[in-house]
Amino acid sequence: MRIEELDTPALCVDLDKLENNLARMGSYVQQHGLKLRPHAKTHKIPEIARMQIDSGAYGLTIAKSTEAAVMAEAGIDHLLMAYPVYGAQKLKRLTEIARKGTHLTIAIDDANTLQPLAEAAAAAGVTFDILAELNVGMNRCGLAAPEDLLALAQAIDRAPGVRFAGLNLYPGHISAKPEEQQEHLRAVDECASSVIQQLAASGLACEVVSGGSTPTAFQSHHVRSLTEIRPGTYVFNDRNTMDAGACTLDDCALRVLVTVVSTAVDGWIVVDAGTKTLSSDRLISGNQRFHGLIVEDPAMQLERLSEEHGQINLVNASTRPRIGDRLSIVPNHVCATVNLHDRIWYHRSGEVLGSWNVAARGCVR
Amino acid sequence: MRIEELDTPALCVDLDKLENNLARMGSYVQQHGLKLRPHAKTHKIPEIARMQIDSGAYGLTIAKSTEAAVMAEAGIDHLLMAYPVYGAQKLKRLTEIARKGTHLTIAIDDANTLQPLAEAAAAAGVTFDILAELNVGMNRCGLAAPEDLLALAQAIDRAPGVRFAGLNLYPGHISAKPEEQQEHLRAVDECASSVIQQLAASGLACEVVSGGSTPTAFQSHHVRSLTEIRPGTYVFNDRNTMDAGACTLDDCALRVLVTVVSTAVDGWIVVDAGTKTLSSDRLISGNQRFHGLIVEDPAMQLERLSEEHGQINLVNASTRPRIGDRLSIVPNHVCATVNLHDRIWYHRSGEVLGSWNVAARGCVR
Numbered sequence: 269m270r271i272e273e274l275d276t277p278a279l280c281v282d283l284d285k286l287e288n289n290l291a292r293m294g295s296y297v298q299q300h301g302l303k304l305r306p307h308a309k310t311h312k313i314p315e316i317a318r319m320q321i322d323s324g325a326y327g328l329t330i331a332k333s334t335e336a337a338v339m340a341e342a343g344i345d346h347l348l349m350a351y352p353v354y355g356a357q358k359l360k361r362l363t364e365i366a367r368k369g370t371h372l373t374i375a376i377d378d379a380n381t382l383q384p385l386a387e388a389a390a391a392a393g394v395t396f397d398i399l400a401e402l403n404v405g406m407n408r409c410g411l412a413a414p415e416d417l418l419a420l421a422q423a424i425d426r427a428p429g430v431r432f433a434g435l436n437l438y439p440g441h442i443s444a445k446p447e448e449q450q451e452h453l454r455a456v457d458e459c460a461s462s463v464i465q466q467l468a469a470s471g472l473a474c475e476v477v478s479g480g481s482t483p484t485a486f487q488s489h490h491v492r493s494l495t496e497i498r499p500g501t502y503v504f505n506d507r508n509t510m511d512a513g514a515c516t517l518d519d520c521a522l523r524v525l526v527t528v529v530s531t532a533v534d535g536w537i538v539v540d541a542g543t544k545t546l547s548s549d550r551l552i553s554g555n556q557r558f559h560g561l562i563v564e565d566p567a568m569q570l571e572r573l574s575e576e577h578g579q580i581n582l583v584n585a586s587t588r589p590r591i592g593d594r595l596s597i598v599p600n601h602v603c604a605t606v607n608l609h610d611r612i613w614y615h616r617s618g619e620v621l622g623s624w625n626v627a628a629r630g631c632v633r
Numbered sequence: 634m635r636i637e638e639l640d641t642p643a644l645c646v647d648l649d650k651l652e653n654n655l656a657r658m659g660s661y662v663q664q665h666g667l668k669l670r671p672h673a674k675t676h677k678i679p680e681i682a683r684m685q686i687d688s689g690a691y692g693l694t695i696a697k698s699t700e701a702a703v704m705a706e707a708g709i710d711h712l713l714m715a716y717p718v719y720g721a722q723k724l725k726r727l728t729e730i731a732r733k734g735t736h737l738t739i740a741i742d743d744a745n746t747l748q749p750l751a752e753a754a755a756a757a758g759v760t761f762d763i764l765a766e767l768n769v770g771m772n773r774c775g776l777a778a779p780e781d782l783l784a785l786a787q788a789i790d791r792a793p794g795v796r797f798a799g800l801n802l803y804p805g806h807i808s809a810k811p812e813e814q815q816e817h818l819r820a821v822d823e824c825a826s827s828v829i830q831q832l833a834a835s836g837l838a839c840e841v842v843s844g845g846s847t848p849t850a851f852q853s854h855h856v857r858s859l860t861e862i863r864p865g866t867y868v869f870n871d872r873n874t875m876d877a878g879a880c881t882l883d884d885c886a887l888r889v890l891v892t893v894v895s896t897a898v899d900g901w902i903v904v905d906a907g908t909k910t911l912s913s914d915r916l917i918s919g920n921q922r923f924h925g926l927i928v929e930d931p932a933m934q935l936e937r938l939s940e941e942h943g944q945i946n947l948v949n950a951s952t953r954p955r956i957g958d959r960l961s962i963v964p965n966h967v968c969a970t971v972n973l974h975d976r977i978w979y980h981r982s983g984e985v986l987g988s989w990n991v992a993a994r995g996c997v998r
Contacts, residue, residue, distance in 0.1 A: 275722035309940055331941045351941060352894045354905070354957055357640035377897040380956035401897070408942055409895040409903055416897075440939075529717045530774040532742040532766070532781075538774055540719075544972050548913035574805075575674055575968060576696045576716060577773055591745040592719055603940060607909050608973070610995035630975035630995075 269620045271613070272594065276527040277541040279605065279612040280596075283621070285521035286319070286503060286614075293485065293502050294324030300489040305329050305348050305478065307500030310603045312628035313612075314342030316503060327371070329478075329498040333358040334631030340370040342627075348478060349374045350436060350498065352381045352401070352409060359384060363392035373476065375436035377401040377410050379423045382430070389429030397433035398424045399476060402463055404456045406441040414466050421472050434476035434495070435460065442484050444512035444553065453490040460493045483512040506602035507561050508552050522612070523563060523596040524605065526578065528589045537589050539570075539578040541597065547604035548573065560597040570597065634985045636978070637959065641892040642906040644970065644977040645961075648986065650886035651684070651868060651979075658850065658867050659689030665854040670694050670713050670843065672865030675968045677993035678977075679707030681868060692736070694843075694863040698723040699996030705735040707992075713843060714739045715801060715863065717746045717766070717774060724749060728757035738841065740801035742766040742775050744788045747795070754794030762798035763789045764841060767828055769821045771806040779831050786837050799839035799860070800825065807849050809877035809918065818855040825858045848877040871967035872926050873917050887977070888928060888961040889970065891943065893954045902954050904935075904943040906962065912969035913938065925962040935962065 271280050297304040306320050307329040317328055317339055327346025330336045336347050347370055353362065366372050366389070374396050376382055382398070389396050400420045403410030411417045417435075424432040437460060442452040456479070464474050480488045480497030482505075488497045501508075504522040505515040524546060530538035546560055559578065562568040565585050572579040578597075582588065589595065599605040606612065606626060613623045636645050662669040671685050672694040682693055682704055692711025695701045701712050712735060718727065731737050731754070739761050741747055747763070754761050765785045768775030776782045782800075789797040802825060807817040821844070829839050845853045845862030847870075853862045866873075869887040870880040889911060895903035911925055924943065927933040930950050937944040943962075947953065954960065964970040971977065971991060978988045 275720055351905075352903075354892055354894050355640055377895055378956050381894070403897065407898050407901070408937075408939065408944060409897055411897050527719055529719050529746070530742055532768065532774055532776050533772050536772070538717075540716075543912070543914065543969055547908070548915070548969070549908065550913070572773075574773065575972075579773060591743050604908055604913070607940075608995065630973065 271525060271615050271618050271620055274525060274613060274620065276525050276594065277545040278525045279522060279609050280525055281504065281522050281612060281614040283614050283616045285519060289502055289505065289519060289521060290319060290323040293499065296486055297324060297497065302488060302494060303496035305346065305496050305498045306503070307331070307350070307498050308335060308339060308628065310500040310503055311606060312626050313624045314339065314344070314627055315624050317342060317344050320503070329500070332631070333361040335628040336365055336372070337361055338628035338631065340365040340368065346371045347373070348498065350438070350478070352376045352378065353385065354381055359388035362396070363388050363394055366394035366396065367392060371397070373397040373399060373433060375399040375401045377420070379420060382420070382423055382427055386427035386429045394429065396430045397476070398430045399434050399436035399478060400424065400432070402435050402437045402460065404437045404439055404459050405452070406438055408438070408440070410437065414463050417463055418466055418470060421467055422470065425472060432472055434474035435463065435478070437477070437479045438481065439479060439484060440481055444483060449484065449487065450490070453484065453487055457491045457493070460491060464493055482509055483514045486514070501602060504602045507598050507600045510598070511551055511553050511555055517561070517563070517598065520598045522602055522606070524560070524599055525594060525596050528591055528593045528595065531589070531591055535582050537580045537582065539580060539595060540576065541578045542573045542576045544575045544608060545605070546573065546578070546597065546599050547601060547608060549601035549604045551600050560599045563596045563598060636890060636980050636983050636985055639890060639978060639985065641890050641959065642910040643890045644887060644974050645890055646869065646887050646977060646979040648979050648981045650884060654867055654870065654884060654886055655684055655688040658864065661851055662689060662862065667853060667859060668861035670711065670861050670863045671868070672715070672863050673700060673704060673993065675865040675868055676971060677991045678989045679704060679709070679992055680989050682707060682709050685868070694865070697996070698726040700993040701730055701737070702726055703993035703996065705730040705733065711736045712738070713863065715803070715843070717741045717743065718750065719746055724753035727761070728753050728759055731759035731761065732757060736762070738762040738764060738798060740764040740766045742785070744785060747785070747788055747792055751792035751794045759794065761795045762841070763795045764799050764801035764843060765789065765797070767800050767802045767825065769802045769804055769824050770817070771803055773803070773805070775802065779828050782828055783831055783835060786832055787835065790837060797837055799841035800828065800843070802842070802844045803846065804844060804849060805846055809848060814849065814852065815855070818849065818852055822856045822858070825856060829858055847874055848879045851879070866967060869967045872963050872965045875963070876916055876918050876920055882926070882928070882963065885963045887967055887971070889925070889964055890959060890961050893956055893958045893960065896954070896956060900947050902945045902947065904945060904960060905941065906943045907938045907941045909940045909973060910970070911938065911943070911962065911964050912966060912973060914966035914969045916965050925964045928961045928963060
């Protein structure tokens, strides 16, 4: 079957592009002596996780205990839960995974998160590796004051069922502008180094220093203390990543195939993809306000989304699509788009080779 | 089990509030001699569809052929596809449903949509009722010029496999401000009446005139030509509906239960619900920029969402929640929120009575 025959809307991944993206990241980490633990949030698909392992990753990052369960069942080891997990059901899920032999590392930023985690691990007879979350400027999670971080690391070191393994940091605030970016990276480098030294002075070694996200993934070697990175979006890339200058259109492996369903309003067309297909995520930079890039004619402006309608303003467009014509869209934020779908297709040169279940989405267990 | 024991994030529906919402709409349509064909997009749950039928609806509205298949399998008759369906797989799905005895009505706005639809119906030996979509000012789908609408209605009337049944209109542009609202409703009333008269003069009777959405549902009798309305959101209501003055907080039947997972950044807390739990949908009116209403303290500002993190600014808050505390959120746009989940819970007075599968979401068949 050709991609043109797929029922729309359809998410479709170009395997050649996906493999290129995986190989490029694999080469980068090998060149710089970094480990790679990609964030599975982008795809939530065990088969892609396996491709990541086969191209140089030594484990995966996840944000939810349910994602951890799916990936552990798929045989992925060395899972990093980059999320301050709290709650009895989640801890039960994680101890069960650990009991079956998966190596679990968890990043936390509070002694009140540590306590139930340590108790659950000790009671289950397993050991979690724990990273202390360092706030390097994103101001979302993580401790910024070195004395707070030291206190947490010492509490981890004393607690049963857990082992202090190092630091987790998320430099999601780093600018896309090259000059600012270098300055931000230097600040992250200094911040992390200083904390690592203070921990070392107290006898606490940071075996793991985990950082990195897709926009700055290939700059990670500038933060010298990093031992591993955990980019997510790089597998597919998206309009945000393009806008940040971190990939080209040709690196965008996932496209949303849509059909023109209405041309009744002058100067506009409607395609069969709205917020329930693409998500409402805006371009992070705010540089452009539209809801994705129309590959066939980037001057088409996907200006308004309802739940199932995408309204394209043709004011700058060079073509006038007709009912039944097909277009393909690079979404603003591919992680949010994939999370809306139970199944995505993959192809090579337009020939559909199969589909993957988005097995770790929407899990309630 | 109490709702306090549910793993978070969890979507939880208060059955008392849901039943009140259903009963209120049932009374309204009965009082005004209108039929009710609620839009299933809000819940996508066959069990709630059945409750709607039991409280006065005579059918359902759907936007996708896959939703139609799920609802038809659940025994719901009189489905209105309020979407200009195009594509071989979708037509196959719809003719199969019709062949099994479900009465299907489809709204279209183009002769190029009509042709494959009519051919598929004729080939399958079924008849679709067709509504011509009238653009009453929303400027999304639908024809505005009476002569275009007449031409489409005549084409429907001539085509095999289909029957001209009337008009479909979506007054989604109507203002929430009472004075403007009355004026907009008058304009819609006049627009529809004039078109209906012109069709009648050409011998085409509008058996069905379908309109209405939740914000103006209880004003539908001001558009005198309507025979039925198809509100969706009213089952749960949400912050958008509150903001439009069309419900109170007490009418919001669905809440997202979350847990505080980080308090590391001064003046902020993080809860375990981001865009993958709530959606990125902003408040339609733009009156307020936050991502949902925190029921326990509406002065808490859910200001930033990442995929799994909700960052709440406490600058105006009267309480300082701690790690592990639970909060409940009324989402901005409940249809988008429900669509992210495979299962939602229901309770009465805090006692969890069970869960529903969101059976018609994410369907690829």
